[in-house]
Amino acid sequence: MKDFRNLEVWQKAHQLTLSAYRATRTFPSDERFGLSGQIRSAASSIPANIAEGCGRRGDAEFHRFLQIAMGSASELEYHLLLSHDLQYLDAKDHKELSDEAVRVKRMLASLIRTVDEGGEKSRSANA
Incomplete structure (x- = not known):
């Protein structure tokens, strides 16, 4: 069992979450x-x-949860697109958040490959 806080992908995903919370503060109250x-x-x-x-x-379990995280990142991408299309997010915020989500997805894909190839040592990899 490794400390998730040491994984760069977790750090980036946490920052993405904070950015998403900030961006949604200005959404209409009926979208709460x-x-x-x-x-x-x-x-x-x-x-x-x-x-x-x-x-x-x-x-195997680590891999499964990384796959779930990847699915959540894809879901987030869609919700960001919808928010932009509904004019809740301006183009700049949409691009920044979407770019962050894509970076996290790339990092997750890399870590998933490492887990598939490298066994237990992958949990300490700074993916």
Whole structure:
């Protein structure tokens, strides 16, 4: 069991979550439990699943939680696009958040490959 806080991908995902929370503060109040909540949930699910995977036994479970985190990152990308199309997010904020999400997805993909190839040592890799 490794400390998830040491994983660069977790650190980036945590920063993405903080950015998503900041961006949704200005959403209409009627979206509080709608799109705003969906964005916050998808964003926070990414680092949460990385952390949970680090706390599990074995690479198979770690891999599974990394895959769940990847799915949450893809879900977040869609919600960001929808927010932009509904004019809740301006183009600049949409691009910044989407770019962050893509970076996290690339890092997750790299870590997933490392887990597939490298066994237990992968949890300490700074993916």
